[in-house]
Amino acid sequence: MREENKNFFQKVYAVAKLIPYGRVTSYGAIAKYLGATRSARMVGWAMNGAHNMPEVPAHRVVNKIGLLTGKHHFDGTNLMQQLLESEGINVVDNQITDFEKHFWDPWKELG
DNA sequence: CCTGTGACATAAG
C-alpha cells in the first residue's frame, strides 16, 4: 500500500472529523473535496475502515439524499438513526428530514 | 496481475 493511498483514507477521516455536531454530509461531497468526485464509493469504503476510528462520526455521512444507506454497518439496526437523532437530526424511514438544512458541504465550508 | 467488491452517483427504461 502506498502512502498516497493511505492519505486518501486519512483525508476521508480528516474531513469526517471536521463535520460539526448536528450536521451531516454526503459521500459524494467528501469525495469531491478529496478531488475524487467519482470515487464516492471509496469514501464509503474508507468509512468501513473508520470503525477503528472512534473520532470519526461515520453516522454523519450519508448518501446525497440523506438516506442512511450505511446503517447496516452499525451494531444495531437503528443505532445510526439514534446517534443522529441525539444530535437533533430527525430521521424518518432511514432518511434525514430537512437534509439540506443539516447538510454540511466540505467543499463549500472548507474550500 | 486479475477478479471481486463496495456505506455512491447518474442515466435510462
Place this chain on the structure above:
DNA sequence: CCTTATGCCACAG
C-alpha cells in the same frame, strides 16, 4: 416511482 445498467477507483484476496 421502480428496477437495471454503467462508470468510477481504490482495496482485498
